[in-house]
Amino acid sequence: MHIIVVGLNYRTAPVEVRERFAVAEKELTEAIKQFKQTSSIMECVIVATCNRTELYAVVDRHHLCGHYIRSFMEQWFKLPRQQFTNHLYMYEDTKAIEHLFRVTSGLDSMVIGETQILGQVKDAFAVAQQEKTTGTLFNMLFKQAVTMAKRAHSDTTIGESAVSVSYAAVELGKRIFGQFNKKSVMVVGAGETGELTAKHLYANGADRVIVVNRTYERAAQLASKFNGTAYSIEEAADRLHEVDIVISSTGAEGYVLDRQAVAAAMKRRKSKPLFMIDIAVPRDLDPSIAAIDNVFLYDIDDLEGIVESNLEHRRQEAAKIEPMIQEEIRSFEQWYKTLGVVPLIRALQSKAADIHQETMASMHNKLPDLDEHELKVISKLTKSIVNQMMQDPILRIKEMAGEKRADDAMDMFVKLFALEERLAEAKQAEKEASLAKTAEDGLSAGSAAKAGALQRAASALASVTR
Template sequence: MDILLLGLNYKTAPVEIREKFTFSDDSTARALHLLSQTKSIAECIIIGTCNRTEIYVVCDQLMAGRFETRNFLSGWFGVDKDEFQNHLYVKENEAAIEHLFRVTCGLDSMVMGETQILGQVRDAFLLAQQHETTGTVFNTLFKQAITFAKRAHTETGIGQNAVSVSYAAVELGKKIFGSFDGKEVLIVGAGKMSELTAKHLHTNGSSRVRVANRTLERAQLLAEKFQGDACTMEQLPQALLTADIVISSTGATGYVITKEQLKPIMKQRKHRPLFMIDIAVPRDLDPNIHDLDNVYLYDIDDLEGIVASNLAERSKEAERLEGMIREEIVAFTTWYQTLGVGPLIAALREKALAIHNDAMRKMENKLPNLTERELHIIRKHTKGIINQLLHEPVVRLKELAAKKDGDEVLETFSTIFALEEILKRNEQEANWEAEKKKHLSDREQVLMPQRIGQGN
């Protein structure tokens, strides 16, 4: 069995392509059921976010797995393969495993180290488990990846320090105020960056937002997003009296607020701290404002400097994480490579037990006068001999199976002990049980899309 990943993300596909491959909450379960019924696919998990769509499968043949998964994507979304082929990335076995670990701990995210993706991977795994499209391989792999990601964020600084201008503003504000609870935000202008910064401040506890703009109608539209109020630029001095945080981003060619304008306002405020963020280019806020007591002024260069510094810190942590990921990959691949040992050991013990039972039966026939106690002692000691005889071969088998030629070792071991028939029978029984579990009820069949494209 092989592990295969097919996906599109923000690095490989523009948004106009990614948006064609979006699984809704309702359709993902149906898609999992359909994909799991596909020939060659033994297990499957679908991860869908605004920045990526990834399908992980366990398949019996890589070529067949690639073919079937591409066909599934094309059919489910009704998009010709030629439209997305060049945007699709395909990773196999160890490369797919490594990619999953990188995604789950945030190394592959647009914002390095973000934690939201961990929850999205966990939800995707739990959904697949719920609908029984995972098995031994993915239950182990995804649990390991999720556990590792939690440890990575706890033991490293990969998720610490702001790496966007808007988050950097929030970080600076926390150093000044400690908490944003009850703080009032004044947005000067209606720029997108100001809106985003205000959103983060609002999320972090700022209770009131006011928007000042030359066009009152535009100010009102932005203020409504935060359940705030609006005012004109003429009312700006009055708004500055009550504001705790000012974010300015207008298209003005000169300063919107000067030191001379703000100085008397600060006196009326009784020098209550004022946090000012100038995101405009050219600048809206007179840099000399910085000289006023209790005024904390930052421009776009200050914020971008913080972001660059924090990105450098995260990059250092990322290097550390790469080493941790290598250790996780080795641990999983060692387990995965020895996965085939279990059925062999079971078959060997089954054969040894059958030989032992047959020998005991013949002994009882030839020595009918043996008491139950004597038979018990003989049975116990002869079984002990068998266990001792099998112990070393089993230990060596596990060691050899983890090496590169592990598959050949397993095949040779099976041939030496003539286990082929038992393995074949046990596999058939396991497949039969699996098919019973995978078989959909009549009701589930009705709930499936009438044609594959309806999953969109």
């Protein structure tokens, strides 16, 4: 078995390519089902976000897996592979495991340390589990990756610093006001950036929002999201004295607010602090406004400086997560190596249980006068002896499973305890169960096909008789 990930992301493919590989939430279930039916795929998960589409798989044929996965991508996304192969990356085994840990912890994200991707991976894994496309390996690996990412964020401060203009604006405001409770916000311009900043300020306690915009209808639409009030942009100066925070992001030519308007508003405010953020390029707010007492004016460069500073902090925190990832990789690989000895251990335990049961039956025949309590005591003591005798061999074979000559050690273990017959029986039972499952799936698919054919026939007949 091998673990593979094939994908493309914001580093390898531009948005016009990434959008061709988007998987809508309502389509994910069908996509994962079809992916699971691809040749050589034993387990699978599909992670699809705006910045990445990644197909994780456990495969049985290592050398052909890339071909089969690309074939699935051709069919599902309806694109010839020549149009996307150059944008793909493929990681195998340890590299694939490491990649998943980096993705869930936010180290592979466009914004280092963001937590949204963790939720997206959890959701993708949940869909895969629901559709039964995961098994022993991915159930362990994805749970471990999610748990590790949570620990990475709780044990470091990687997610605490603002790394977007909107978050940086909120952080600046906190330095001045401490908190935004009972503060009023004016949003000048109803674009995406201004809206996002207003959203963060509102979420942090700002309880009144005024929106001014050249198009009043757009101002009213945005204001309604925050239970706010809308005005035309010509009314901005007249309302300036009512607010504590101004966020300006229009595409206007020339200044929307000049020094004279702000100075007049400050007199009416009795010089209470006014926090102004000019996100526009070219600028909306006259730079000379900064000279007015108790006015705190910041432009896009000031905010980007804070963002870059915080990104550097996140990079430093990311360095602390890297050793955590390596530790988790070693843990998973050690667990994976011990999977090979599980059938051996079960066979030994089964043989020991049969011997114990036969011994107790023989004892009951030879000592028929023993009462039920005495038999229970003897059974418990003899079972304890058997378990203690098996404890060291089981521990040693687990340890040896991680060594270079693990296969030789397991062969010797089988011979020493004469487990060949039991292992052969277990393999035969597993094979029969697998064949039965395949037949059942085929029958279900056949029934579905027949139902579809009947439905199509009924539709055709109805169209003829109309």
